[in-house]
Amino acid sequence: MAIEDLTLEQQTRRRAALDQVRRYGDPVLRERAREVGVVDAAVRAQIARMRSLLEDAMEAGLAANQVGILNRVFVYRTEFDAPVRALVDPVLEWASEETEPAEEGCLSIPGIWIEVERPVEVRVSALDEDGERMAIEAVMPEARVIQHELDHLDGVLTLDRTSPEQRKAALRELRMR
Secondary structure: OOHHHOOHHHHHHHHHHHOOOOOOOOHHHHOOOEOOOOOOHHHHHHHHHHHHHHHHHOOOEEEHHHHOOOEOEEEEOOOOOOOOEEEEEEEEEEEOOOEEEEEEOOOOOOOOOEEEEEEOEEEEEEEOOOOOEEEEEEEOOHHHHHHHHHHHHOOOOHHHHOOHHHHHHHHHHHHHO
16 A cells, blocks of 8 residues: 555554654664563563554564564564464574565665565464464465564664675665665
8 A cells, every 4th residue: 555545644653653663773673682481461562562553554564673672572464454463482493495585675774675585485483472382384475574573583684684785775875865
């Protein structure tokens, strides 16, 4: 959905949500998030806040460190109207050898799209928001979103996953803004 197609209320809510996301240059984005271990009321409240921000921003994924919290938690969805899923203490168990390049955007690097090559299939284990152990076997595009958010939890940005030429071009564009 294009920004110009949003109602004034949707645009206002999106802007307010995006204002809470940490941007490139903030040191928290380079930190490795800590394992949570137990999903308690505080973690559930964090998930609820992140889900609300993601829905208001109308985006695909949001990692806890993008909102300044160094917990290994992220929320995501692969379709605009799909339910938002939460993964707590996610672990990449397996990734396919087959990879696929595609452009990725990032809420922490707004307006910059970078080609990133990622495995087309992944298996991730995690806790759900009720603290139950779960496993997800995902293919593109879900596999891409999961890997992108896992990178955030490890302090890795799309800029780190692209060619030196694309990185330089993206950084140049960021400086011009």
